[in-house]
Amino acid sequence: MKIAVAGTGYVGLVSGVAFAEVGHQVTCVDIDSDKVDYMKDGNSPIYEKDLEEMMRRNYSLGRLDYTIDYKNAYKDADVIFIGVGTPEQPDGSADLSYIATVARQIAETLEKDCLIVVKSTVPIGTNDKVEKFVSDYLVNDVKVEVASNPEFLAQGSAVHDTLHASRIIIGTESGWAEEILKEIYKPFNLPVVSVNRRSAEMIKYASNDFLALKISYMNEIANLCELVGADIQDVAEGMSYDSRIGSQFLNAGIGYGGSCFPKDTKALDYIGEQNGYELKTIKSTIAINNEQKLKLYNKASERLITFKNLKVAVLGLTFKPGTDDLREAASLTNLPLLLSQGADIYAFDPVGAENFKQHYPEGKNLNGNITYVSSVNEALEEANVCFIFTEWPEVKEINPKTFNKLMRTPLVFDGRNIFNLKEMEEAGIEYHSIGRMATVRKTIKS
Numbered sequence: 001m002k003i004a005v006a007g008t009g010y011v012g013l014v015s016g017v018a019f020a021e022v023g024h025q026v027t028c029v030d031i032d033s034d035k036v037d038y039m040k041d042g043n044s045p046i047y048e049k050d051l052e053e054m055m056r057r058n059y060s061l062g063r064l065d066y067t068i069d070y071k072n073a074y075k076d077a078d079v080i081f082i083g084v085g086t087p088e089q090p091d092g093s094a095d096l097s098y099i100a101t102v103a104r105q106i107a108e109t110l111e112k113d114c115l116i117v118v119k120s121t122v123p124i125g126t127n128d129k130v131e132k133f134v135s136d137y138l139v140n141d142v143k144v145e146v147a148s149n150p151e152f153l154a155q156g157s158a159v160h161d162t163l164h165a166s167r168i169i170i171g172t173e174s175g176w177a178e179e180i181l182k183e184i185y186k187p188f189n190l191p192v193v194s195v196n197r198r199s200a201e202m203i204k205y206a207s208n209d210f211l212a213l214k215i216s217y218m219n220e221i222a223n224l225c226e227l228v229g230a231d232i233q234d235v236a237e238g239m240s241y242d243s244r245i246g247s248q249f250l251n252a253g254i255g256y257g258g259s260c261f262p263k264d265t266k267a268l269d270y271i272g273e274q275n276g277y278e279l280k281t282i283k284s285t286i287a288i289n290n291e292q293k294l295k296l297y298n299k300a301s302e303r304l305i306t307f308k309n310l311k312v313a314v315l316g317l318t319f320k321p322g323t324d325d326l327r328e329a330a331s332l333t334n335l336p337l338l339l340s341q342g343a344d345i346y347a348f349d350p351v352g353a354e355n356f357k358q359h360y361p362e363g364k365n366l367n368g369n370i371t372y373v374s375s376v377n378e379a380l381e382e383a384n385v386c387f388i389f390t391e392w393p394e395v396k397e398i399n400p401k402t403f404n405k406l407m408r409t410p411l412v413f414d415g416r417n418i419f420n421l422k423e424m425e426e427a428g429i430e431y432h433s434i435g436r437m438a439t440v441r442k443t444i445k446s
């Protein structure tokens with residue numbers, strides 16, 4: 001099967017590489033020639049486990065190529081996947097202009113029958129519109145159909161999630177399109193759910209927003225746990241044995257970030273409004289998450305009189321471990337607040353610091369100062385307070401005693417509930433986390 005993939009972001013690139021890996025002939029198309037050259041040289045533009053190695057292997061085997069020449073890539077493709085971005089617009093709706101651009105390029109280029117597959121997350125009804133749009137602009141007399149095939153990969157485990165997906169959703173309006181997609185996915189040997197296009201589009205939003213809702217729900221329960229003296233981790237464990245609830249996505253914390261949950265909750269809320277229906281659970285999910293991102297900052301502000309001239313250790317900047325992505329990360333909400341209060345921040349993140357520097361360059365910033373360090377210990381050394389925003393392995397591996405040994409004041413605010421309360425208490429740390437009682441400092445550092 002000759003496949004072209006439009007867009008080499010997370011969805012497009014990882015899908016393209018996975019299709020090549022199972023033996024299809026794939027050309028990935030992007031408008032950025034520097035990025036295309038970079039990939040041809042064997043580099044992955046995103047930090048994702050196993051991806052670069054798979055890109056190199058499939059490129060050298062001749063199954064995978066990259067190009068800016070979309071005309072050549074599209075004209076005789078059997079199937080063209082669209083994996084370009086659908087960014088959030090100020091009103092919460094999804095911006096479909098990249099999809100429209102690609103759809104028009106395809107229509108003006110096709111020389112043979114082709115199935116166009118939309119992988120990007122799009123509002124319900126978009127596939128119908130793309131099909132009409134393409135037929136309006138078709139130059140040659142060819143058969144074209146559009147299918148929906150949403151992607152469920154998570155950043156940091158994108159390759160694994162694609163090759164071992166929980167399910168393949170195929171949204172089609174004809175047996176022809178359904179058969180082609182089934183053929184493409186045959187080598188993956190995964191469960192396939194065949195539905196119509198609109199249901200496929202809805203499955204993507206409903207799935208992502210349900211997971212976001214689950215997190216916001218646990219964050220709310222966590223906040224109540226703090227008030228009534230319960231422990232959210234024990235509560236989550238107790239809940240997890242019920243298979244109707246499941247054991248995943250029950251971790252309370254500093255709120256969800258990333259490129260999907262924040263965008264897709266707002267997009268579904270917008271779709272509801274457009275259709276005269278108020279999605280109350282989704283509205284609450286969004287509101288709870290916005291508040292949760294400030295949870296640690298508010299706790300610390302109550303505890304400390306000021307952050308002015310305090311050395312603040314920040315551990316983790318990315319929205320989750322395993323990625324250098326900062327989109328909607330809690331760090332981006334909290335660090336400007338700390339800096340504007342005059343904090344002297346020492347930030348550690350194993351891969352996200354370079355991206356964070358684009359927002360907050362090293363040195364004086366707002367009313368404070370920020371220094372990027374390459375180890376947890378450098379951040380903690382002589383710190384007055386420590387904030388944990390991402391559960392990187394380097395952070396999880398910290399021996400509680402290290403906080404006491406290195407920090408000027410062993411005061412830790414943990415947005416990821418990494419440490420055991422008893423161990424932190426025994427190590428003499430004042431430890432504030434989410435949905436659990438704070439531990440008090442029993443020993444005073446000499």
Ligand code: UDX
Nearest residue numbers: 151152153154155249250251253256257258260319320
């Ligand atoms: C998510 C979905 O998991 C994926 O299926 C979809 O295709 C895209 O969106 P991603 O955004 O990469 O993937 O990361 P994910 O691991 O789902 O985490 C999203 C956010 O939720 C992170 O900030 C994470 O820290 C947070 N989270 C996750 C929690 O706060 N608690 C949890 O229990 C799980």
